[in-house]
Amino acid sequence: MKSGDNPYKHIDPRGFWRTAVAEPGLFGYSDLWNSAWALPKDAIFATFGSCFAQHISRALLARKMNWLDAEPAPGRTPAEIARSFNYGIFSARTGNIYTAAQLLIWARLASGQTGPESVELWTDPKDRVHDMLRPKIEPTGFVSETEARASVGATARAFKRCITEADVFVFTLGLTEGWMNARTGQSYSICPGTGVGSFDPEVHVFKNYTYPEILRDLELALELMWQLNPNLKVLLTVSPVPLVATASGDHVLVATQYSKSVLRAVAGDVARSHAAVDYFPSYEIIATPPTRGAFFEPNMRGIAPQGVDLVMGHFFKGLNLSLPAHGRTISDSAAREAADKQSAQEELVCEEMILERFNEA
């Protein structure tokens, strides 16, 4: 290095606030994110995480890209029924996975390390059964414990398919705060008693997961997932949606900033530690100072569609789909053909029986 030279003289314009942010403005960012990997043209994506992850699946579908729906609604299900039973929102019917601890539970279920019997169930006063991992997955709960566990098992199988068949597993980290069962260690997706379950202060304890705990849970989950598919790439994002409430005792604004900061730090560090993990800055696009909160709805919590569009614009701009297509299909057209063939066969039998009535020979 010559005299008067310094490392900053060799940094691209994207490394300076003035040239990368202040001058281009919010809609002029370039090179905000470039995928760490070259992917096949027909790369298969699975999406999970907090509610913000839903936007990614919708955008992938809108672009007719390969979004893996490993637990789709049965054929001929009207859209409103599919929605109310939480089909087509994430790549399997996990519901929102808010915390790394919950991701670890699903990874354990998928790997067979634990079974559906490990998931806590709750029976409501109308005798409907809810699994506390996905308390709102069925609008009125399950008819029996057997059905609830069978459903968890099916979702775990679908979740496993997402790991083994996807090229990229997109996971949006949502919360550090959660609730757990002090006796069993079961992590809840919502606090028991807030809609589903009944709150017992002796059993249900608040947990604000710390950086080391989240890092550990995420690493453990990824390790299990890579055992199932060593080629799986993981794209982490952090939801920019603020906390609706905090049980930490802090002001919710402070709690939100803490939560998002920890998640952001974990995501960044995990991405830096593994070549197969990348971080996509949806949080930064929505929630950092240059937006002046412009993409938040008037309640300063919901994200406006324009913000989602901007996020997804950067996502698609940064994706590198330069490798040749691998040609793997994600549709179950063979199953559908077989089912239709069987139905047609039954139909034929019925029609033939009716026609035979006219045979007077």
Added chain:
Amino acid sequence: MKPEVLLIGDSHTIALEDGANELGIANEVFRCGGAGWHDGKFGFNADGIVPKNSPMGRRAIEGIRERQGVTNILTLGVPVITTIGFHLGMLVRGLRWTGHQVVSDDAPLPDEGLVASEAFLTAYVQHHRTQHIRVLKRMAREAAVLVIPPPPIGIDVNGHKAREILIQLMRKGGLTVFDPMVELFADEAEPGFPSRFVKDDPNHATADYGKVVMAALRARKLI
């Protein structure tokens, strides 16, 4: 000759018609293939049931009108026995497309594929059978309608559950349902539909089954 009953439905009415004939119960039959009762392929107006896109169905209605001298075949003043709505293989084929299975006491728990809850299947059946139930309710305003669900043969576990659900929905809709499985075969030694009444095809019941059902309806003064 004025009939004692009017049979309306799909291929499952054949056994009932044969049974009625064997018992000497005069009958008229309006029958369409199961597909003829699906997805807007029939309607209802002042002339009664109107099959759409089914020349065979239209001819059958015309035949009854001519023979009986009525425009609306429901105004014959006789009980209507129907199997409308129970084309179960077709109803649940969407679950087969995706490999979904409902949980049932009568079948092992699925260890592969997907699970559809009973609540989901209820919403699904309700959606796909709204029109059928509406037509049956309209028919019931003009005649004594008795729904006879076909026996649960040749259908998978989803079809069995859909059958149960559809019966519940029909009853909830105020329709009278006579389920032979409960009314006539609940005390059989073997669970399920008695194999002695299964035809070779194997989705339909025999004339002997029809005879048992029609005899029971007569004995209970339902026809």
